Amino acid sequence: MPTDMKAQLLEIFHRRHACHRFDPSRSIPREDLEFILEAGRLSPSSFGLEQWHFVVLTADEDKKALEAACFDQPQVGTASCDVVILAKLAELDPDNPYVERLLAREYAGEQLAAALANYRTFHATTDVTAWSITQCHIAAANMMTAAAAIGIDSCAIGGFRPDAVSQLLALEPGRYAIALVLALGFCAEPGGEKQRLPLAELVQYR
Ligand SMILES: Cc1cc2nc3c(=O)[nH]c(=O)nc-3n(C[C@H](O)[C@H](O)[C@H](O)COP(=O)(O)O)c2cc1C
Structure with missing residues (x-):
């Protein structure tokens, strides 16, 4: 990777911050919103099952x-838009055709049957809701970085009442869990200095 790419990425990670009030008069251009959603779409996911819905x-x-x-x-109210990231639940049932459709992109024949069997065991022994939400958070992180890269501010919002959000979106019961709300727009106030623990406190080399 070229050194200047490292410097650019670090600058983006430093600049991105949780915006607590947006300028409500400024809208994100549609193509920029689609760029941010594309960063979510291209995110990695467990079993490649793309657990998110935006x-x-x-x-x-x-x-x-x-x-x-x-x-x-x-x-949330001052953002140009809010992306509610839903975590798939019903589609992740091993008997739902969605699972085979996505696994079949990677496997065929006996390998596909083995992958499906493996997934069935995994699904039966996993907290599927927590697992699905985790994948959505990966997409959200990529979307926030992509937004910052093109000068758009964001705030991840984990503080919500799931029942109220489900009701607002008229969600089919049991189909999705609410993973996260991602507020996007142009911040009305500058971000403060980044506060993080030093790597020396976070990393062990063994
Ligand atoms: C999963 C998640 C949920 C969050 N929920 C909220 C929230 O409900 N309200 C809020 O103001 N910030 C929320 N944040 C933002 C964090 O408070 C913020 O990222 C953290 O304090 C670090 O600050 P920075 O992002 O400005 O570097 C959330 C962040 C994450 C990753």
Whole structure:
């Protein structure tokens, strides 16, 4: 990797911050929103099952209703848009054709049968909701980095009432869990200095 790419990426990671209030008068261009969603789509996922589903809210009344479901956090209502990241549940059932369709992109014949059997055991012994939400958080991280790279601010919102968000989106019961809300826009205030523990406290080389 060229050195300047390292410097560019580090600059993006330093600059990205959790925005707590957006400028409500500024909208994200559609192509920029699609770039951010594309970064989510291209994210890695366990078994390659792309556990995420993105619902984009842009209407003021929807953003306000979502803000109320997020304990009145103002960044939700002032954002240009909010991406509600849903974690698939029903599609991840081993008997759902979705699983075979996606596994068949990687395996065929006996290998596909073995992969399906392996997945069935995994599914039966896993907290599927937590596992699915975890994959969505990976997509969210990539989306926040992609947004920062093109000068768009974001805030991950884990503080929400799942029942209220489900009701707002009229979700089919049992189909999805709410993974995260991603508020996107142009921040109304500058980010503070990045506060992180030093690598020396976080890393062990063995
Ligand atoms: C999964 C997740 C959930 C979060 N939920 C909220 C939230 O509900 N409200 C909020 O203001 N920030 C939320 N944040 C942002 C964090 O508070 C923030 O990323 C952290 O304090 C580090 O600050 P920085 O992102 O500005 O570097 C969330 C972040 C993550 C990763």
